Amino acid sequence: METFTLIPAQSSSKEPSTNVVSFDPIVEVEPSNDKAFILANTVPMSLKVIEQEHIIPVFVKDNEPLISHVDFIQGVEQVTHHVFSGEKILSPSIRLSHPVKGRIPEARHKPAKELLKHEETIYYERCAFMIELPNITEIVNGNQLSLTIGGVKAYNLDNLYNRKGADEHFKVFIGFENRVCTNLCVWSDGYVQDLKVKTMVDLCNAVFELLTKFHPKHQTDTLRKLGEYTLQEEQFARLIGRTRMYQYLPNTQRKSIPKFLFPDGHLNAVVRDYYNDQSFCRLDDGSISLWRLYNLFTGANKQSYIDTFLDRSQNAFDFVRDISYALDNSSFNWFLQ
Numbered sequence: 001m002e003t004f005t006l007i008p009a010q011s012s013s014k015e016p017s018t019n020v021v022s023f024d025p026i027v028e029v030e031p032s033n034d035k036a037f038i039l040a041n042t043v044p045m046s047l048k049v050i051e052q053e054h055i056i057p058v059f060v061k062d063n064e065p066l067i068s069h070v071d072f073i074q075g076v077e078q079v080t081h082h083v084f085s086g087e088k089i090l091s092p093s094i095r096l097s098h099p100v101k102g103r104i105p106e107a108r109h110k111p112a113k114e115l116l117k118h119e120e121t122i123y124y125e126r127c128a129f130m131i132e133l134p135n136i137t138e139i140v141n142g143n144q145l146s147l148t149i150g151g152v153k154a155y156n157l158d159n160l161y162n163r164k165g166a167d168e169h170f171k172v173f174i175g176f177e178n179r180v181c182t183n184l185c186v187w188s189d190g191y192v193q194d195l196k197v198k199t200m201v202d203l204c205n206a207v208f209e210l211l212t213k214f215h216p217k218h219q220t221d222t223l224r225k226l227g228e229y230t231l232q233e234e235q236f237a238r239l240i241g242r243t244r245m246y247q248y249l250p251n252t253q254r255k256s257i258p259k260f261l262f263p264d265g266h267l268n269a270v271v272r273d274y275y276n277d278q279s280f281c282r283l284d285d286g287s288i289s290l291w292r293l294y295n296l297f298t299g300a301n302k303q304s305y306i307d308t309f310l311d312r313s314q315n316a317f318d319f320v321r322d323i324s325y326a327l328d329n330s331s332f333n334w335f336l337q
Contacts, residue, residue, distance in 0.1 A: 035182040038128055040303045042095040045124075047073060050094070054123045055102070057155055064164035067200055069096075069127040072153050072170065075204045080131055080149050083211045090132045092150070096124035097306050126154040126306040130184070132177060138220040141227035141291045143279075145176035147216060148184065151207075154307040167196040171310045172207055174214045176223070180279050183298035185223060186313035187321075190214045193311060222321070226290040229324045233286030235336060236274065236293075239323075242335040243267055257334045258322055261308070261315040262297065269300035290327075294320040 036044070047070060056068045073092050080089055100123050103110070107119035130150035137146045152171040159166055172195055175186040192210055197203045231239065244267060246260045262270075273296050274282050280292040280299070297316035304312050319335075326333035 036095065036302070037093065037130055037177065037182045037184055038095050038302050038304070038306065038309050040097075040305055042097045042128070042306065045094050045096050047092060047094060050096075050124075055121050057100075057123060057160060059163050059166065060161045061163035066155065066158060066160070067153075067168055067197075067203065069124070069153055071200055072127070072151065072203070073129050075200055076129075076149065076151055076172065076207055077131060079204050079207045079211060080133075083208065084133060084136075087133050088135045090134060092129045092131050094127065094129040095306070096127050098125035098156075099123075100125055125156055126152070128152045128306045128309060130177070136216070137179075138176070138216070140176075140220055140223050141289070144179040145185065145220065145223075146179055147174070148177040149174045149211065152306055152310055157307065165198055167198065170195040170197065170203065172210055173310055173313075174211055175219065175313075176216075178295065178298070181295065181299060183295055183302075184313050185219070185294075185298065185317065186310060187219055187222070187317040188314055190219065191310060191314050193314070223291070223294075226294055226320060226324060229290040229327045230287050231290070231293065231323075233282070236282075236286075236288055238337075239335050240267060240271060242337070246335075258318065259315060260319060260335075261312045262300065266297075266300040266303060266312075269303065270296045273299060290320050290324050293323075 036042070051070045054069070056065045058065050073094065077089075077092065102121040103115060104119050104121065107115055110119070128150070130148050133147040133149070137144055139145075150173060154169070157169040170192075172192050173184075173186050174190040175184060177184055190210070192206065195203070195206055197206060243260055243262065244264060246254065246257065247263070249257070273280065274288065277296065277299070280288075280295040282288045282292075294316060297320065298313065301309065301312045301316060323333060323336065325331065326336055
């Protein structure tokens with residue numbers, strides 16, 4: 001089996017360091033879809049700005065840096081170019097949230113409104129990005145899907161009061177983006193929910209393993225089957241009512257039901273778009289296919305915060321797939337009861 005090995009950069013002591021990796025430069029190409037794949041509380045940002053203007057948080061006990069957003073994104077880029085050599089690969093689309101602001105010591109007594117740009121410091125606690133491979137596409141239920149790779153880094157999931165060598169947490173995925181709406185289609189076979197690594201070498205090798213084990217056709221075939229199942233208006237109404245009840249169930253009862261991660265605000269968006277979405281609304285008789293329902297959930301998921309975004313992406317798929325199993329086998333599903 002092929003392996004992916006990164007050669008660490010050499011430190012000044014001439015001893016190899018497993019904490020720093022030197023990347024080959026990647027030629028700038030057109031960016032991935034400029035329509036936002038996530039909206040809530042996020043801002044778009046270029047990799048160049050992050051690299052040149054954002055500071056990097058450190059572990060408190062030894063002042064050693066954590067793996068930066070830039071290193072994470074560039075590492076995934078390098079692995080993507082290695083695995084998909086010869087394919088057209090667009091530059092990352094990046095969204096950031098939760099800014100952490102500071103100032104240099106010389107400006108400690110200045111009022112905030114008088115701070116000059118060079119006197120301010122900033123980094124963003126949470127980062128999400130995706131890299132699109134526009135030539136690897138499938139048509140699913142009339143929509144064009146393109147292969148997409150990306151990840152999430154949220155420093156709030158790390159213990160910054162530790163020292164270098166402690167686990168750092170990442171989320172990485174490979175799946176498809178619906179070109180109609182930039183909804184991401186993520187499922188468990190292409191998603192590592194909590195990737196714990198200590199070095200960039202570990203991170204890149206884990207990404208390599210994820211990409212090489214992923215079978216795109218398996219996912220698209222499963223997505224395509226969702227178009228074969230339909231909920232009537234009454235079933236949709238019962239489903240929405242049950243999802244609203246779920247979060248208030250006693251813990252003992254909830255444990256016997258598959259997890260459902262979407263809060264009321266997202267469900268409001270699903271119901272609104274059931275009537276109004278241009279691409280995925282109900283049919284004239286009130287019925288809706290599971291493919292359309294799935295896209296209503298992935299569309300509502302754009303309002304999730306970065307650190308919950310991919311978990312809910314996977315949950316949307318699992319939720320709708322379980323409904324398809326129940327319809328196919330006439331079996332019990334609590335949300336359709």
